Amino acid sequence: MEERPRNNSGRPSSGRPSSDRPARGGRTERPGAPRKVSEGREVSDPRGFRAPPQERDQSRIRPRIFEPDIPEDVTGEELEKSVRAELLSLSAENAKVVARHMVCVNLYMDADPELAHKHAVAAAHHAGRLAVVRETAGYAAYRAGHYEIALKELRAANRISGDVSMWPVMADCERGLGNPLKALSLAGSPEVKRLDKAEEIEMRIVASGARRDLGEVDAAVVTLQCKELKNESDEWAVRLRYAYADALEAAGRLAEASEWFSKCAAIDHEESTDAQERAAK
Known part of the structure; x- marks a missing residue:
């Protein structure tokens, strides 16, 4: 029997030219093997395609x-x-x-x-x-x-x-950020109808301040003209009267301002404002 030629390793050779043999990883046209290098590893890589590692979404990491x-x-x-x-x-x-x-x-x-x-x-x-x-x-x-x-x-x-109880504070934040029109938009929103009386008064005060930010001093006074100015018992009454007196002074109506500072001082039993001093000016 004719002995088959052996290669350098001592194993029988197939007799086929090395160029005709499949690559070490198998034939590249096998099912599932990548066709393009850009799609994964090299075509001859026996491990085939592997998706690139995904970077961790940094937005999901709580700092x-x-x-x-x-x-x-x-x-x-x-x-x-x-x-x-x-x-x-x-x-x-x-x-x-x-x-x-x-x-x-x-x-x-x-x-x-x-x-x-x-x-x-x-x-x-x-x-x-x-x-x-x-x-x-x-x-x-x-x-x-x-x-x-x-x-x-x-x-x-x-x-x-x-x-919606925090609506007045949100409006005042807009004022603090230099956005009086946004503050007025909040003051005119439907949610304001759901505020209780104290929060409603606070929103009036903020809206009046926003008018003053815009240079609309007369409108600032009108914003605070309401029946609640007659109230003398609720905690918010002091703030309302003080804001009204301050708006009158800003509008140049000094005599009226002094009158309302006096009315504010009359119910400010805890002296939480400087209404008494301002009334005496």
Whole structure:
């Protein structure tokens, strides 16, 4: 029997030219093999096509934030029961952290608004889907003068809950951002009809301020002319009378302004305004 020629490795050779043999990875026309280098690995790569690695969506990675220290004596139980009830959808551990941050918001709101804002940001970081937390964050940002952040948080709270009570603050945020027309748009929206009396008065005051921002001082006075100016008992009465007197003064109606500053001082028993001093000018 004729012996078949052997190759260098000592194994029998097929006798076919090497150029006619399939590549080490098999024939490239096999089903599933890539036809174009641009579609995957090289055509002769036995591993075939493999999709390129996908980059991780950075928008889905929640960034770490600065969390201010919480005093050890703050437990979270200091919150009103109704607010704590809204945190029950969170895990017990997370609810406690959020509650303690929210207590700190109330604790520092007047003394250190910026620190209160940082605690509110931390609370919203842990419970961003809860309306009460986003609303708290909005008010804290507003008090600290961060109007753009405040507007974002209050809008989120409104989307979650449908509550329109923060509408006047949202309008004032627009004023703070230099958008008086947007403030007036909010003041004229259908949602205003759902405000309670105190919030309705607050919206009038904001709308009057927006008119003054636009240089419409007479319109600012008219905005505040309402039957509620006769009210002497509700908490909002002092603010309304003071705003009306201030608008009159801005319009150059000084005698009327002095009269209304006096009327404001008459019901401002806690002396929360400087109405008495301004009436004496």
